[in-house]
Amino acid sequence: MITYWPYYNKVFAMSLTTQDVQKIARLARLAMNQAEIEAARAQLSGIFELIAEMQAVDTRGIAPMSHAQELSQQLREDVVTEANQREAFQAIAPQVEGGLYLVPQVIE
């Protein structure tokens, strides 16, 4: 059974609440004002309506797909191909020290 996303059950409710959108925004670390939340609620609800339409199709007997393309993953040989490019990468980093990328303090 596919248990990916808790909002799938909203498909049957057809529309999201303001609280749903606020939670999604918080999880995505998006700061949204009231007007933006309302706009996003309408857009997301529209997407769920589209999903609901697809859900209505009888797919019994069809194997579930996990990717849009019916191909399988190519494998790479376990051989080192990447050189050290730290200097180039860190030239565009906001702050570095002793080879480390610096970020605002994280406390567990």
Next chain:
Amino acid sequence: MEWEIVIGLEVHTQLSTNTKIFSGASTAFGSEPNTQADAVSIALPGVLPVLNKGAVERAIKFGLAVGAYIAPRSVFARKNYFYPDLPKGYQISQMDLPVVGAGALTIQVEPLSGNAKPYEKVVRITRAHLEEDAGKSVHGASQGLTGIDLNRAGTPLLEIVSEPDMSSAAEAVAYAKALHSMVRWIGICDGNMQEGSFRCDVNVSVRKPGEPLGTRREIKNLNSFKFMQQAIDYEVQWQIDTLENGGKVQQATILFNPDTGETRSMRSKEDAHDYRYFPDPDLLPLDITPAMIEAVRATLPELPQAKSGRYTSEYGLSAYDAASLTASREMAEFFDASVSMVGAAHAKLCANWLIGEVSAQLNRDGLDIAKCPISATQFGGMLARIADGTISNSGAKEVFRALWSEGGTADAIIEAKGLKQVSDGGAIEKIVAEVMAANADKVAEYRGGKDKLFGFFVGAAMKASQGKANPVQLNEVLKQKLAG
């Protein structure tokens, strides 16, 4: 009424590939920060993950070793959360369709207390899935800042999940040890716990027998078997005390502090477990063909259980001895190499020495068998001299001590220390005669029925031979001569 303990483990094993799971950057440990963090590891825009064949082969190898289902098709998913050591904002993992399905591992449990006997138990494995490791946060690098090293980001992990089949700290530790031994045995993980190659999360709950499962708390990131045992003991007691005092256990993620021996709750945000998994569109499904499985099967060494079974049937060893000798691949290889020098007929001698003297000395010196100062060749050379009667068991102990501290060969040590035992019948008879002559009164007492004096004569004769008399022969000659 007694409480029942329920424990399940999630173990993260770093796979011993040369490169990362989704890119060709090196996974070597201990390099300068970020020198192995390539464009994929630091999640530059536009990069795509390409799956490492070596990681897939190791996952298959593990599945075969625990008799598990290998999924013909498995799928990678994104696990979404924000943390600075995870630059993409999601970890690529597997959710609904993991590469390895249900299997099982047989463990040998050494009860920690009382006189309870060791016993065997089968622990069911729920699944094992491939995923990428995160980077490392370096705290206190600069005031108010955290340093991020992404060398570890993208290192392949196989997360092995067990069923909640363990009911004591001893069983949990036995399972972790058996798993640790197994991943090293089949060569998919170096097992270095200090370097974080083998990390255990332990789910613990308690309940009254017959009742539904209690609420569990998860002890994260235990990297030593000793800490695991301490953490479980503490946590179990805490949960029982809480419940018996009328409290409730809340589901939580907790950390063990080795300095205080206590567990404490991590400050967890309310959304911490809302990972919003979905299939990763950057990766196609992983198809594993029967041919690929067979190719990996051909590389599997003889597994511990099969080896242990062979030791009992071919060499007549006890199940306990066989299990001890197959506790690690290095131990089993040491045993095999020594037996090949002295012959299968002396396998028991070999086992006794390895499980006894060698293990005790390794323990005293804080070493494991891989670091044993005596090679299997040196050891086999010494056993061969016990087997052919050149040295006695006590002489062998002296040879062993010399080999351990000074090296060399058993033959040279026997020669230098004059340890060759006297097995010449004439010489032994002469010694016995001398001892009897010097103790005529005791001979009379012995012949008068004081059997206990036999030990005195053995001791005196052995002393007269400077400990070199072949004890078996000496006993025989003494018995015969004393009988008159």
